[in-house]
Amino acid sequence: MTNQKRTRIVIVGGGFGGVYTAMALERLLKKDPGVERGLITKENYLVFQPLLPEVISGTIGILDTITPIRRLCPNTNLYTRAVESIDLRNKIVTTSSGFRPRPYQLEYDHLVIAVGSITNLAGQRGLAEHALPFKYLGDALVLRNHVIHALEEADIESDAEFRRALLTFVVAGGGFSGVEAVAELNDLVRAVARSFRRINTAEIQVVLLHSGPLILPELPEDLARFAQQRLQRRGVDIRLNTCLAGATGESALLEGGGNIPTKTLVSTVPGAPNPLVASLPCKKERGRIVVNEYLEVPDYPGVWAVGDCASVVDQKTGQPCPPTAQHATRQAACLAKNLVATLRGEPKHPFAFQALGKFAGLGHRSAVAEVFGVKLSGFMAWLLWRSVYLIKMPGFDRKVRVAMDWFLDLFLPPDIVQLKTEKTAGFGREHFEPCEVIFRQGDRGDRLYIVVDGEVEMVTEEPGIGEQVLARLGPGDCFGEMAVVNDKPRMATARSATSVNLLTVDRSGFHALFAYHPPLRQWFQQLIAQRLHAVSAGQKTEPGLFVVAQDHLKKLHEYLSRILSGSDHVQLIVDRRSGDRRQRSEKVAVERRQYERRSPDADAKVRSRGYTYVGRP
Numbered sequence: 001m002t003n004q005k006r007t008r009i010v011i012v013g014g015g016f017g018g019v020y021t022a023m024a025l026e027r028l029l030k031k032d033p034g035v036e037r038g039l040i041t042k043e044n045y046l047v048f049q050p051l052l053p054e055v056i057s058g059t060i061g062i063l064d065t066i067t068p069i070r071r072l073c074p075n076t077n078l079y080t081r082a083v084e085s086i087d088l089r090n091k092i093v094t095t096s097s098g099f100r101p102r103p104y105q106l107e108y109d110h111l112v113i114a115v116g117s118i119t120n121l122a123g124q125r126g127l128a129e130h131a132l133p134f135k136y137l138g139d140a141l142v143l144r145n146h147v148i149h150a151l152e153e154a155d156i157e158s159d160a161e162f163r164r165a166l167l168t169f170v171v172a173g174g175g176f177s178g179v180e181a182v183a184e185l186n187d188l189v190r191a192v193a194r195s196f197r198r199i200n201t202a203e204i205q206v207v208l209l210h211s212g213p214l215i216l217p218e219l220p221e222d223l224a225r226f227a228q229q230r231l232q233r234r235g236v237d238i239r240l241n242t243c244l245a246g247a248t249g250e251s252a253l254l255e256g257g258g259n260i261p262t263k264t265l266v267s268t269v270p271g272a273p274n275p276l277v278a279s280l281p282c283k284k285e286r287g288r289i290v291v292n293e294y295l296e297v298p299d300y301p302g303v304w305a306v307g308d309c310a311s312v313v314d315q316k317t318g319q320p321c322p323p324t325a326q327h328a329t330r331q332a333a334c335l336a337k338n339l340v341a342t343l344r345g346e347p348k349h350p351f352a353f354q355a356l357g358k359f360a361g362l363g364h365r366s367a368v369a370e371v372f373g374v375k376l377s378g379f380m381a382w383l384l385w386r387s388v389y390l391i392k393m394p395g396f397d398r399k400v401r402v403a404m405d406w407f408l409d410l411f412l413p414p415d416i417v418q419l420k421t422e423k424t425a426g427f428g429r430e431h432f433e434p435c436e437v438i439f440r441q442g443d444r445g446d447r448l449y450i451v452v453d454g455e456v457e458m459v460t461e462e463p464g465i466g467e468q469v470l471a472r473l474g475p476g477d478c479f480g481e482m483a484v485v486n487d488k489p490r491m492a493t494a495r496s497a498t499s500v501n502l503l504t505v506d507r508s509g510f511h512a513l514f515a516y517h518p519p520l521r522q523w524f525q526q527l528i529a530q531r532l533h534a535v536s537a538g539q540k541t542e543p544g545l546f547v548v549a550q551d552h553l554k555k556l557h558e559y560l561s562r563i564l565s566g567s568d569h570v571q572l573i574v575d576r577r578s579g580d581r582r583q584r585s586e587k588v589a590v591e592r593r594q595y596e597r598r599s600p601d602a603d604a605k606v607r608s609r610g611y612t613y614v615g616r617p
């Protein structure tokens with residue numbers, strides 16, 4: 001068969017590295033019938049990431065930053081699938097399944113790996129659950145929708161503290177993408193807030209967290225300082241030498257103990273190695289595939305790597321290339337030439353490239369730029385920045401669309417449409433720090449919770465009785481099912497007793513499981529019956545009021561024991577402190593435990609002073 005004689009080139013990844021390699025191969029090989037080219041990628045479009053921040057503010061339409069790959073390389077077979085594994089020894093790439101659960105396998109003679117990096121928020125507590133990443137087109141869309149949603153909620157919120165959290169927007173990371181994201185986000189919220197009748201722009205707080213003493217450390221100091229001052233003048237609160245330590249549903253946690261109450265936290269952490277790359281047996285440097293000066297992977301003939309997933313040493317500077325689109329596209333052109341040279345038995349050329357410059361957009365027609373060593377800032381830098389990206393944007397139709405977007409943006413107000421993109425049923429993850437309320441008694445039952453790790457307390461608040469702890473739940477336990485099943489308000493408050501990670505199933509997802517899986521329904525019905533029984537039994541004995549007595553005042557102690565023995569809601573706590581400390585406070589203290597205000601730390605402190613909480617954590 002003629003097919004068997006053809007050379008098969010397979011490219012994995014449809015970003016700058018992969019698509020520009022495919023485009024260069026099309027130019028060099030034209031319609032060469034002896035070479036078959038295939039590109040496997042998760043999406044059928046190329047995202048022009050440098051313009052992604054403008055999707056947040058709506059300066060550019062959502063679809064205008066992406067170009068269909070089929071139009072850019074019409075003579076390359078496109079496989080819109082995720083690659084699940086690569087067998088370098090047998091030269092086979094296996095993709096995920098599509099509509100049918102059937103994977104696809106492709107054999108290759110030459111393989112180009114261009115899968116970039118991924119966003120990994122798992123390193124810090126609560127970030128994966130509550131921070132919004134910013135790398136893909138979907139991230140920009142989600143962030144924009146989330147911001148408009150927060151403004152919609154703030155407009156009708158009367159609780160001053162919660163309203164402040166809704167109107168506080170935090171971006172972590174003062175590098176290029178963090179600065180560009182915060183600039184566009186700041187422009188968006190301040191511009192669209194005018195359309196909300198009950199929001200005053202003075203209430204809005206946009207915060208940028210940066211670990212170093214000056215933002216944009218990749219730029220010369222004077223440009224970075226200009227950018228910093230420009231953002232501050234536009235209302236961005238820049239917190240230098242401040243690191244994000246984690247997140248909860250209610251706040252951004254800072255290293256050193258502080259926190260910023262917010263419902264919007266954007267994390268622009270540096271890219272982490274793609275798991276597909278991690279699974280390959282070839283040599284790696286900081287998770288990136290080591291290649292030689294021709295971009296070949298040593299020890300694996302016919303395997304090449306390019307872009308953010310490759311560790312490429314620039315022969316001009318002798319330094320590893322930074323993960324930028326500029327470098328990925330130049331490497332792609334060099335790789336394609338070397339691959340064709342290999343097919344034709346011609347000499348290959350080492351990769352050498354001097355970066356042309358660096359830009360950072362600051363929103364509101366301002367930018368900073370360093371081009372061929374010349375520094376520019378303000379409007380001129382912005383004009384140059386836009387011109388360069390318009391030229392670089394692949395596809396004529398996209399150039400026209402982006403130019404039109406920019407033109408219309410000069411005259412039209414920003415869009416405030418919130419697109420509802422959530423699925424009808426779904427799972428989610430949530431993280432809470434100790435003593436945070438997960439839901440309150442009386443809230444609507446919107447989801448079921450499963451404890452992944454940590455502990456949760458279920459408590460009720462009864463007028464005249466106080467707070468009662470109904471149960472303490474640990475890993476594997478679930479809660480919140482009663483209100484979802486019965487479509488009634490929550491009967492108890494759920495509160496994190498420790499730092500806790502939860503899996504959530506939303507109402508419609510839970511109802512679907514409940515409706516179609518009878519054993520599961522039965523199991524939940526039994527659980528609900530057991531819990532209702534425990535609640536009614538517990539209500540008779542659980543105390544709400546505590547009396548603290550000194551144990552050396554024997555008579556008083558005995559007297560108190562006698563009079564309290566008949567009461568269900570009063571509990572005697574014995575003070576076993578000794579020496580001076582006891583002398584100073586020889587009196588009986590009566591207190592109602594205020595769980596809402598007391599943290600486990602405070603509890604530990606009370607215990608260490610000699611008090612004993614009987615039957616309580």
Ligand SMILES: Cc1cc2nc3c(=O)[nH]c(=O)nc-3n(C[C@H](O)[C@H](O)[C@H](O)COP(=O)(O)OP(=O)(O)OC[C@H]3O[C@@H](n4cnc5c(N)ncnc54)[C@H](O)[C@@H]3O)c2cc1C
Nearest residue numbers: 013014015016017049050083115116307308323324325326
């Ligand atoms: C917000 C932002 C702004 C930026 N601004 C600039 C800028 O102004 N200038 C600049 O030079 N650089 C900029 N960058 C960096 C630049 O975008 C990257 O360096 C560049 O995209 C790297 O190209 P790549 O092809 O290596 O990876 P990517 O562009 O990330 O592409 C990787 C591709 O591989 C696909 N893929 C991943 N895993 C699999 C799999 N298992 N199976 C199939 N396909 C897979 C992905 O879907 C994707 O299509 C920016 C980055 C971001 C996030």
